[in-house]
Amino acid sequence: MxxxxxxxxxxxxxxxxxxxxxxxxxxxxxxxxxxxxxxxxxxxxxxxxxxxxxxxxxNPAYIYVDDGAALWSKVDGKAGKSCATCHGVESAMLSDLATRYPVYNAKLGKMQNIEQKINQEREEKMGAKPYKWESGQMLALTIYMRNQSRGKxxxxxxxxxxxxxxxxxxxxxxxxxxxxxxxxxxxxxxxxxxxxxxxxxxxxxxxxxxxxxxxxxxxxxxxxxxxxxxxxxxxxxxxxxxxxxxxxxxxxxxxxxxxxxxxxxxxx
Amino acid sequence: MSEKFITQNMRRRDVLAMAGTGVVAVSSIGLFAGDAKADPAAVAKAIKAKIGDKKTMAGGITLELPEIAENGNTVPIAVEVKSPMSSSDYVKAVHIYSEGNPAPDVATFRFTPESGRARVSLRMRMIKSQNIVAVAEMSNGKVHMVKNAVKVTIGGCGG
Amino acid sequence: MAKARVKAPKSVKKGEVFEVKALISHNMETGLRKDKKTGKTIPRKIINKLSVTYGGKEVFGSDWHPAVSANPYVSFFVRASESGPIKFVWTEDGGGVTEKSVDILVA
CATH class of the missing domain: 1.10.760.10 (Cytochrome c-like domain)
Structure with missing residues (x-):
């Protein structure tokens, strides 16, 4: 091939x-x-x-890994929560997240990828505005989250x-x-x-x-x-x-x- | 007729179509607008501005470049100068020049005996295939120079 | 301003020469590009200087031009003299400064 x-x-x-x-x-x-x-x-x-x-x-993208780690723990939205509030700072869930996504979401009746999952959680759980696709914040958080699965x-x-x-x-x-x-x-x-x-x-x-x-x-x-x-x-x-x-x-x-x-x- | 078969027959046409429409004919888009202005004479002038009338000599300095750069936006380069880097005999500065970019100057690096080793790595932009020049100013007043060529490829597809 | 990452060994022997790496996020706008929509030239905005001090003096310095790649990376060497910080100061056009330091232990 x-x-x-x-x-x-x-x-x-x-x-x-x-x-x-x-x-x-x-x-x-x-x-x-x-x-x-x-x-x-x-x-x-x-x-x-x-x-x-x-x-x-x-690797210049590691700047985004740093930024994403900070965003993971940054409180945002009306509920006063961050990702880390529910998932922990060193979340075990992230260790294979990038290997599994996209996943089927029964509520939506279709597949959902990591960017969409982030925005769903931000809106429903955090009461925060969704990140724009391709924004510095969305890139940083997705890079950080996927980086936690690196090597898997x-x-x-x-x-x-x-x-x-x-x-x-x-x-x-x-x-x-x-x-x-x-x-x-x-x-x-x-x-x-x-x-x-x-x-x-x-x-x-x-x-x-x-x-x-x-x-x-x-x-x-x-x-x-x-x-x-x-x-x-x-x-x-x-x-x-x-x-x-x-x-x-x-x-x-x-x-x-x-x-x-x-x-x-x-x-x- | 399998699709694979069709595709192989069409490959030449596909590629020609892409080239013909100009989709693939553009290199790293818009890195530098305007015409390239650096050339060997501009580099010589820039070097003279730094070292005056001193003579440059070959040897004692190496310039590491890829023979062919995958992308002109980010070409890794390194310069190493042979020197004991003692308080009485060290490399004061290394200057890097481009013979093909819009301007000849790329970077200057200043060393001290505390550097221990006169080596520096960086990444630079190259608008096209060209020569890169590195000049080392020594503490004893001598000047070493090296010039190497790099080919910069033009991309086929974008996204 | 910009965000930077630097790296040096945690601990070195006195007199040892060690490698230091530094990367800073920056577009390195050349001043030669045009805005596709307006046709106007985008003003130059690059990091033009990096100064590295250790043991109270500059051990490595550099001046950069627009031909330095976006997100400038540099690696160089330093001879270990004393424990303490290696301090990096990047300066961009207009005078904006980014600082970062890394501590090394000299045994």
């Missing part, structure tokens, strides 16, 4: 590397970048980009009530769209490891999100990336948190089953 280093030009850059930049990986987790035939976007990145992710001090294998449930949503997500992934008439899988399954001009096509794994993209020069959510991919094939991007994207998030998370949560990863 994967044919890395196909571009002769880029192969040279990867081989040269910059070992002296590698820094010291502070994390103690043993990361799984390959599981079965599935490979994290990490494995498609250059050594230099990997090195930025490997060093927690060098992606393991979403696609059974029972999740079945129709999983099927809808798969259908979205496989469906051609936009002026260029391309589906997600045209690039990310058939041509992962090939180059589209100078960019390496990856398998569209979600285990590293929110990710710090060098292109964005800041972290961004998975749904921002979905919107970007939609625009690239000249399709109309959907709204952040739309049912279609949440279903797609479930399908993509399942595709990455077994890969370590890397949040916040660093990608091109």
């Amino acid at each position: 994967k044919k890395q280093f196909q571009g002769i030009l880029m192969g040279a850059a990867v081989a040269v590397g910059l070992s002296s930049f590698a820094g010291i990986a502070i994390s103690a987790e043993k990361m799984v970048y390959k599981s079965g035939d599935r490979n994290s976007g990490y494995t498609y990145a250059t050594k230099e980009t990997q090195a930025i992710q490997d060093d927690d001090l060098g 294998p992606m393991n979403v449930s696609i059974d029972g009530p999740a079945v129709p949503f999983f099927e809808a997500g798969k259908k979205y992934f496989d469906q051609r769209r936009g002026q260029l008439d391309m589906s997600c899988k045209n690039c990310h399954e058939y041509y992962a490891g090939n180059r589209i001009r100078a960019n390496m096509l990856t398998e569209a794994q979600s285990n590293g999100f929110p990710t710090y993209r060098l292109k964005w020069q800041k972290p961004g959510s998975l749904h921002r990336r979905f919107r970007g991919c939609n625009s690239t094939v000249r399709a109309q991007p959907l709204a952040y948190g739309s049912d279609e994207y949440v279903n797609l998030e479930l399908y993509v998370a399942w595709r990455g089953r077994g890969l370590s949560v890397e949040a916040p990863s660093v990608r091109n």
Whole structure:
């Protein structure tokens, strides 16, 4: 499935590397970048980009981990509560949260992702205003929460009530769209490891999100990336948190089953 | 006919379509507007402003760069200067210049004997493939210089 | 202002040369970009200076230009002389300052 280093030009850059930049990986987790035939976007990145992710001090998204930890314990809203009021400062629940989401929410009758769960709790439990998607606060809190699961294998449930949503997500992934008439899988399954001009096509794994993209020069959510991919094939991007994207998030998370949560990863 | 088969046949068309429509033809968008203004002459002038008429010499300084940068927004670079870093013999400053960005200056680093080792790593922007120049001013008045090339790739897809 | 992270070893031997890393969150606006909607140039706003003091004097200093990447990262070395703080001061265009320090124990 994967044919890395196909571009002769880029192969040279990867081989040269910059070992002296590698820094010291502070994390103690043993990361799984390959599981079965599935490979994290990490494995498609250059050594230099990997090195930025490997060093927690060098990874600019760790500023957001710090901010998110502060937000977790910050009282907000009419109820005078913070996340930590109910869940504790060092919440055990967070240790595998990123591996499980999105989950089926019986009350809503559909899937719910972490951003949506945060806003539901803020409104219903805290009496606080929901965070805007892609705001600094939402990115910080989701990065902090997912970071608590770093190193744990992606393991979403696609059974029972999740079945129709999983099927809808798969259908979205496989469906051609936009002026260029391309589906997600045209690039990310058939041509992962090939180059589209100078960019390496990856398998569209979600285990590293929110990710710090060098292109964005800041972290961004998975749904921002979905919107970007939609625009690239000249399709109309959907709204952040739309049912279609949440279903797609479930399908993509399942595709990455077994890969370590890397949040916040660093990608091109 | 399987979809896979269709896709492989269509691949060339898809890619050509993307290139033709300009979707993929734009590099790191809008990092620097306007034309690049630095060139070897501008760098030479900037160096002269720092060191005056002193002669530069090769050797004693290494500049570590990726041969090809994945993204021009964030290119890791490092400079190391050979020096005992003693109170009588140390590196005073390292200057970094770009021959292809809108301006030649990138950064200056000032060291002291207390630095212990004259090495610095940073990340810099490169608007295009170019030469990067590093200049080290030593406490004894000598100046070392090194120049290396970096290729900056143009992205295929965005998001 | 901006938020920063710094790292140095907790404890080192006297005379040992150790690595220090520092990262600060900042857009490093070059002053060369235009606002896509208004067409107006976005004014330059970068961190132009980092000064690092230890043992009462500057052991490392730097001046930055717009070619330094967003969220500037730097790593460098310091020779251990005494226990105490290593203090980082970043200055941005307009004079805004961000400070951060890290304590090291010299045995």
